[in-house]
Amino acid sequence: MDPEYLFSEAPRRQVFITGSEAVAEAVKRANVDIAIAYPITPQSESMHLVGDLYDQGYLKDYYRGENEFAVMAAVHGASLGGGRVFTATSGPGTLRAMEMFPVWAGSRQPVVCAFMCRGVSLPPSIQPENIEMAMLLDVGMLMFHAEDAQDFLDMILKAYAVAEQPDVHLPVGVFADGFFVTHTRSAVLLPPDDLKLAAYDPRRAPVPTFDMETPPIRLVRDPLLNKSNFISYAANASWHQEIAAAAERARKHIRRYMGGLLEVEDPAAVVFLAASGTAVSQSREAIKVLRAEGIRVGLIKIMSIRPFPVREIEAVTAHADLIVVPEFNIGGWLAREIKAAIDNNRRVVGGPRVFGGMTMPTELIVNEVRNALSRPGTRQPGMRAGI
Amino acid sequence: MSKGLFRISPGFEDVMPAEYKELVTNGPYGRDLGVKDLGTFKELIEEHPLCAGCAEALALRLILASLPSPEDTVIVGSTGCSSLLFTQVAVQNIHSLFGNQNAVATGLKRALRLRFPDKVKDVVVIAGDGATVDIGLDMVMQSWFRRELITTIMLDNEVYANTGGQESGMSPQGAVLYMAPLGKKFPKVNLPEIAREAGCAYVATISPALPRRLGKVVRRAILVAREIGPSYVQVFCPCPTNFKWPSAQVLQKIRDRQKEGIFKVREYVSPEAEAYLAGLEVERQHDEQE
Ligand SMILES: Cc1ncc(C[n+]2csc(CCOP(=O)(O)OP(=O)(O)O)c2C)c(N)n1
Ligand code: SF4
Numbered sequence A: 001m002d003p004e005y006l007f008s009e010a011p012r013r014q015v016f017i018t019g020s021e022a023v024a025e026a027v028k029r030a031n032v033d034i035a036i037a038y039p040i041t042p043q044s045e046s047m048h049l050v051g052d053l054y055d056q057g058y059l060k061d062y063y064r065g066e067n068e069f070a071v072m073a074a075v076h077g078a079s080l081g082g083g084r085v086f087t088a089t090s091g092p093g094t095l096r097a098m099e100m101f102p103v104w105a106g107s108r109q110p111v112v113c114a115f116m117c118r119g120v121s122l123p124p125s126i127q128p129e130n131i132e133m134a135m136l137l138d139v140g141m142l143m144f145h146a147e148d149a150q151d152f153l154d155m156i157l158k159a160y161a162v163a164e165q166p167d168v169h170l171p172v173g174v175f176a177d178g179f180f181v182t183h184t185r186s187a188v189l190l191p192p193d194d195l196k197l198a199a200y201d202p203r204r205a206p207v208p209t210f211d212m213e214t215p216p217i218r219l220v221r222d223p224l225l226n227k228s229n230f231i232s233y234a235a236n237a238s239w240h241q242e243i244a245a246a247a248e249r250a251r252k253h254i255r256r257y258m259g260g261l262l263e264v265e266d267p268a269a270v271v272f273l274a275a276s277g278t279a280v281s282q283s284r285e286a287i288k289v290l291r292a293e294g295i296r297v298g299l300i301k302i303m304s305i306r307p308f309p310v311r312e313i314e315a316v317t318a319h320a321d322l323i324v325v326p327e328f329n330i331g332g333w334l335a336r337e338i339k340a341a342i343d344n345n346r347r348v349v350g351g352p353r354v355f356g357g358m359t360m361p362t363e364l365i366v367n368e369v370r371n372a373l374s375r376p377g378t379r380q381p382g383m384r385a386g387i
Numbered sequence B: 001m002s003k004g005l006f007r008i009s010p011g012f013e014d015v016m017p018a019e020y021k022e023l024v025t026n027g028p029y030g031r032d033l034g035v036k037d038l039g040t041f042k043e044l045i046e047e048h049p050l051c052a053g054c055a056e057a058l059a060l061r062l063i064l065a066s067l068p069s070p071e072d073t074v075i076v077g078s079t080g081c082s083s084l085l086f087t088q089v090a091v092q093n094i095h096s097l098f099g100n101q102n103a104v105a106t107g108l109k110r111a112l113r114l115r116f117p118d119k120v121k122d123v124v125v126i127a128g129d130g131a132t133v134d135i136g137l138d139m140v141m142q143s144w145f146r147r148e149l150i151t152t153i154m155l156d157n158e159v160y161a162n163t164g165g166q167e168s169g170m171s172p173q174g175a176v177l178y179m180a181p182l183g184k185k186f187p188k189v190n191l192p193e194i195a196r197e198a199g200c201a202y203v204a205t206i207s208p209a210l211p212r213r214l215g216k217v218v219r220r221a222i223l224v225a226r227e228i229g230p231s232y233v234q235v236f237c238p239c240p241t242n243f244k245w246p247s248a249q250v251l252q253k254i255r256d257r258q259k260e261g262i263f264k265v266r267e268y269v270s271p272e273a274e275a276y277l278a279g280l281e282v283e284r285q286h287d288e289q290e
């Protein structure tokens, strides 16, 4: 079946479910061979539901691993053996498994992993917070950030379609802010129950499957690792570059399946809120309040964090005077990314930032925009159109 | 592996390396060869960069010659001296990270069982003592607890060799090594005993000073892991470079240690594995008679 039919054309029915349930609905339609689980709040519920799917015959294998590093190693092994795999984790689990993520990318495995982001013990917190995303920006995997349960479902399914393209063949992390997305109910449009992605075909992979059926059997003639010379360093470096190039090639597939790497509302505005994940929903509310006060603010919702929509952000903000970036973490990684992407980055205001389990009341965002507008020399947007 | 897979595409005969051509014409795939046949066939192992006189390299050579079905074997390795050799081995092998070998092997074995339900695919872990008993012990033991159908082989060279000679859990008590400047304070970890308790159906200790016996042990371990349960083989192969012995003396050192009773050749076979192996033996004799 054409995945696009499943993604956008097939009739959908509305249900009222949690984000964890949305994850399971995605996995149910993803034709996954093996899922491996390890409990951590707020991820656990979704992997319990994936276990139920195994019981119902939707998956061929499922077990509880011994820790997140081992789980990520085992899905890596299963993927090298030609299986389609799924797993999920959160915060401390992500950090425990950290060494494996570059290995997934380095061995070009289309592993799909959901991350239900939470605090990472500085100090301990199980509450929503997405600092772990900052730590994953350069591990080589593609990263999508879901705003809500609907996004979470769609992005997990589409992640397989993007990840398994022969010219991509990279892991994809699909991120959602824990609790806000996983533990609240919302209206979600579900594709039909009887539709699923076609099975993964390892013969389309750009790297051999480790099954002693796929040549080459003898993998290398001269080992690169143990030669300390320029040629072997250059060969290693070119593999890095190829991974980066594969991520670049993913852009066209992301555009095709997700409609773009970002979404813009009111592109003619001169003041924007730019956000990803739950901060997008909060920004939508703040924009309503600001509009009621006569302040016109546009919205940039960033869906793909890796690859990052540098050109798109440049184009959207070319005429902008102010870009405010609210975030659920102390580091402000998204503001940093946007600042690095555009010209005249004094236009970017990183804030508000909440963490440690704090919510992000609309007022906080509204005040940040108001304060930024009151900086000396900032043009006042009113409700007029852009330049 | 399908028989036709290991061949040279027409037109490429003249550019393929000589050792590859030899693998195609005289390799061990599908031929049921063993240690006793060494010298008569093209081995899976190619020239490699391990030290002259390395007991671990000899052990690997014997292990590779003893695989019951090299054409359907995937090896999972780990970082260490052996990982520098595996790139030149002619069965598919995975080097992932240091210590995660049994977790990788678990996923691999399960995927291969799903994809090839009617074929036997042997997944064999071959890793150093540090990888097995120290950094990877959790994943090694958990794979045994779960009764994963994989064979785990430890290359016990009694030291972290690849990083220059640090103490490992398998170093002898009292050995003065890097990171044990006053000598190691505790004895060699008794992993064979742990393996048995943790659910292995077959456990053996062996050394390359007994090549035929090593071949038999490896074969039995892999056969048991096909049907009965996980298996564990510990190969004693101390590192001459880090213990600063002349390389020609390694095998003598191993024999001395065996005489002194410090290294013991042992085998544990669970009753179920015993019955299974005996059944295979009967089948084999029957085949030979026909
Ligand atoms: C996470 C991690 N920690 C440490 C290392 C460094 N390291 C590489 S090989 C090695 C020693 C391997 O020892 P062993 O498993 O006994 O194999 P040997 O080299 O002795 O054959 C170490 C400590 C590493 N590669 N990765
Ligand atoms: S350092 Fe020791 S174990 Fe490593 S290759 Fe040399 S002799 Fe073998």
Ligand SMILES: [Mg+2]
Pocket: B080, B128, B129, B130, B155, B156, B157, B158, B159, B160, B161, B168
């Ligand atoms: Mg060692």
